[in-house]
Amino acid sequence: MSTREALLPARYHNAVERWRETFIPDFDYLLEQWPQHFPKDPQFKLCAYRECQVCPHIECGQDKGKPKHVRAATMAPEQAHHLFGAIRAQASTEFGSIQQHRLTLARATSEEEQVWVLRMMAEELRHGYQMLHLLVEDDWSAVAEDSADDLVEGILAMQTGSHILGAFNIDFDSFLDNVVFCALIDRVGKYQLTMQKISAYKPMAESMPQMLREEAFHLATGVVPLRRLMVSAAKDEIYVTTTDVQQTINKWLPRGLEMFGDERGGGTNVRYGLKPKKNAEAQSEYVAEVQKLIDDLNMRFIRARLPKLKLAEAEALRRRVIEEGETVQGIAPEDLVRMPHPEFFRRRGVPAFQMVGFAGERFQRFRDYAHHLRQHLPSAYLAGRDFRDYLESLRQVVHGQISAVEASRRMPTLRRVAGSCPCSRAVRWVRDEPLEPSQPQAGEPSQPQTADAVT
Amino acid sequence: MDDSTDGVRVRALDTIDIGAVTRIDERIGGRYRPEVWERRIGYYLRRDPEAALVAEIDGEVAGFMLGEVRAGEFGLEEPTGWIEVLGVDPDHQGKAVGRRLAEAMLEHFRARGARTVRTLVDETMGDVAGFFERLGFEPATLKPYVKSLA
Numbered sequence: 031m032s033t034r035e036a037l038l039p040a041r042y043h044n045a046v047e048r049w050r051e052t053f054i055p056d057f058d059y060l061l062e063q064w065p066q067h068f069p070k071d072p073q074f075k076l077c078a079y080r081e082c083q084v085c086p087h088i089e090c091g092q093d094k095g096k097p098k099h100v101r102a103a104t105m106a107p108e109q110a111h112h113l114f115g116a117i118r119a120q121a122s123t124e125f126g127s128i129q130q131h132r133l134t135l136a137r138a139t140s141e142e143e144q145v146w147v148l149r150m151m152a153e154e155l156r157h158g159y160q161m162l163h164l165l166v167e168d169d170w171s172a173v174a175e176d177s178a179d180d181l182v183e184g185i186l187a188m189q190t191g192s193h194i195l196g197a198f199n200i201d202f203d204s205f206l207d208n209v210v211f212c213a214l215i216d217r218v219g220k221y222q223l224t225m226q227k228i229s230a231y232k233p234m235a236e237s238m239p240q241m242l243r244e245e246a247f248h249l250a251t252g253v254v255p256l257r258r259l260m261v262s263a264a265k266d267e268i269y270v271t272t273t274d275v276q277q278t279i280n281k282w283l284p285r286g287l288e289m290f291g292d293e294r295g296g297g298t299n300v301r302y303g304l305k306p307k308k309n310a311e312a313q314s315e316y317v318a319e320v321q322k323l324i325d326d327l328n329m330r331f332i333r334a335r336l337p338k339l340k341l342a343e344a345e346a347l348r349r350r351v352i353e354e355g356e357t358v359q360g361i362a363p364e365d366l367v368r369m370p371h372p373e374f375f376r377r378r379g380v381p382a383f384q385m386v387g388f389a390g391e392r393f394q395r396f397r398d399y400a401h402h403l404r405q406h407l408p409s410a411y412l413a414g415r416d417f418r419d420y421l422e423s424l425r426q427v428v429h430g431q432i433s434a435v436e437a438s439r440r441m442p443t444l445r446r447v448a449g450s451c452p453c454s455r456a457v458r459w460v461r462d463e464p465l466e467p468s469q470p471q472a473g474e475p476s477q478p479q480t481a482d483a484v485t
Numbered sequence: 486m487d488d489s490t491d492g493v494r495v496r497a498l499d500t501i502d503i504g505a506v507t508r509i510d511e512r513i514g515g516r517y518r519p520e521v522w523e524r525r526i527g528y529y530l531r532r533d534p535e536a537a538l539v540a541e542i543d544g545e546v547a548g549f550m551l552g553e554v555r556a557g558e559f560g561l562e563e564p565t566g567w568i569e570v571l572g573v574d575p576d577h578q579g580k581a582v583g584r585r586l587a588e589a590m591l592e593h594f595r596a597r598g599a600r601t602v603r604t605l606v607d608e609t610m611g612d613v614a615g616f617f618e619r620l621g622f623e624p625a626t627l628k629p630y631v632k633s634l635a
Contacts, residue, residue: 032598070555071531213500246497246534250527253500257523319501326504330519341511 033240036078038163042182046076046159049186053128054155056135060148067145074152078163079240080233089228091303098232102168105231109302111173113231116304117164119194121185123219124158126198127151129190130211137205139255139269146251147208153244158185160237168233191415196377197285203410206270209259210278212252217319218289220245221312230303253323257330260367264334272331276367277408280388283320283370287313288378313372321369328352328366335361375403377420383427383434396428491581495589498526498537498549505539505546509572525570529553535593536566540573540582547577550586554597559627566594566602571613587620605629 037043050057064073088096102110128151138144162185166178176184191199197215202208223245227238256275263272296308325348332344336359339347350356355363371390373381385393388406393399400421404412411417423437507522529537533553540548551570556562568590573582594602603625606614
């Protein structure tokens with residue numbers, strides 16, 4: 031197992047460095063703190079890492095066993111189109127998450143957690159750099175209208191609100207968003223990177239191993255502080271309650287589920303050897319992992335609240351509270367966190383705009399569902415544009431003014447309107463134009479979809 | 486790493502396994518130490534996540550092993566694989582869980598360029614020493630010394 035380093039051409043490398051100065055202003059602080067918080071760890075380096083000796087043969091799909099593609103030009107047009115969309119979208123997510131994390135980084139409750147998130151942001155920058163490297167070093171002109179210059183500029187010019195995936199267009203409101211995002215959204219990233227490790231496009235497969243190594247720590251950056259917050263909540267420290275944690279999970283989990291793409295899709299990626307699993311299969315495995323995380327958080331709460339309990343007693347208590355709905359030794363069901371129903375608060379995929387409640391209950395009236403969401407989502411999020419736009423789209427769906435499919439496609443997309451500096455704020459918050467009838471509709475799994483193949 | 490011969494499946498440790506590792510440690514040692522494992526697992530996932538492994542039986546975590554490749558320890562300049570923590574749930578001892586974990590770990594160490602693997606074993610824990618000897622480990626000349634500063 032060995033890796034080689036590669037750099038972008040100087041003008042692109044410098045553009046990423048300038049982007050970093052804008053969106054990670056505390057980068058120098060991270061380097062200062064590095065020896066104290068990460069002694070013996072190699073210093074951060076902005077470069078692309080390529081794993082040597084990845085499997086040279088396509089590992090799934092119709093071309094299984096054939097040599098992996100080393101150039102996009104040898105791929106089938108639709109295959110290259112899917113792959114290009116995935117790389118571009120993944121680059122968007124990497125840069126997008128940094129823009130989100132920086133909003134509330136200063137509100138971290140401990141220096142350690144702040145430095146962890148800061149390191150994670152630097153590594154996300156490197157992941158974005160890695161994806162730009164894939165876009166720049168190959169010729170994508172068969173499937174991309176933009177030049178390499180325009181591709182890089184377009185990605186670096188994206189802002190929260192103009193990224194490709196919904197999860198990266200939502201503002202953070204507190205440090206709880208930072209840690210829940212790492213615990214839930216980075217976990218989706220882990221799935222996507224793991225699947226792309228077998229990509230039929232060899233440069234993609236070579237890019238995944240180092241990213242996955244770094245992603246393992248990103249998950250810890252979320253899960254470990256989250257566990258500590260559950261302890262604080264158990265001890266009735268007033269800063270964070272389990273209600274806060276629950277509502278933040280409710281805010282992010284639906285977006286995480288949608289990152290897998292439409293539940294009916296993913297077959298094209300498997301057929302072309304780009305991923306080994308269809309969307310629904312990967313999504314259901316993710317749901318099982320999040321359920322484990324939630325069980326674990328609850329055990330952390332119970333044992334912090336009742337430290338004299340033995341392991342088996344604590345496990346029995348958790349089951350009684352969660353499964354039977356009992357209050358046991360002062361711990362009530364609302365003291366613990368639960369997994370929202372997978373169809374709750376969805377705007378893409380099969381359950382999009384279906385008004386499914388937190389526990390899976392179905393609502394008929396818009397007003398009732400809006401009230402239900404208000405009870406289950408963080409108040410700061412309710413006041414933001416993302417929720418406002420969702421609710422407005424839902425209202426129109428319920429009143430028959432637009433279809434759920436049309437509402438699903440109302441995602442902000444990038445429109446460059448001026449400027450050439452990659453760090454310029456040259457992007458406006460805009461919506462897709464209404465679809466022409468002949469255009470593919472969201473939810474059609476056989477059609478290429480950006481959200482079908484992305485991190 | 487994902488094969489499941491003997492019903493034991495070895496995979497990379499994930500943060501959602503912190504609770505399971507804490508549980509196994511508690512079952513072995515009788516102490517509940519979640520903070521210790523949050524910190525240590527955070528460390529190993531940062532340093533070398535592929536050298537942080539768990540073994541599952543029927544979907545439940547039955548054991549774990551933590552290690553890393555380092556150079557420069559105690560004057561040993563060559564890259565050396567260090568096995569630093571091993572835990573097997575008492576209910577699953579004798580089912581080759583430790584052996585499967587060690588095999589996967591050694592394979593990873595080789596891939597990372599290590600030609601030697603080392604560990605430290607408390608002589609009072611004869612079962613652990615026997616475990617490593619059955620894997621082909623031999624006593625080394627490097628002997629630990631300790632002095633209390635209390």
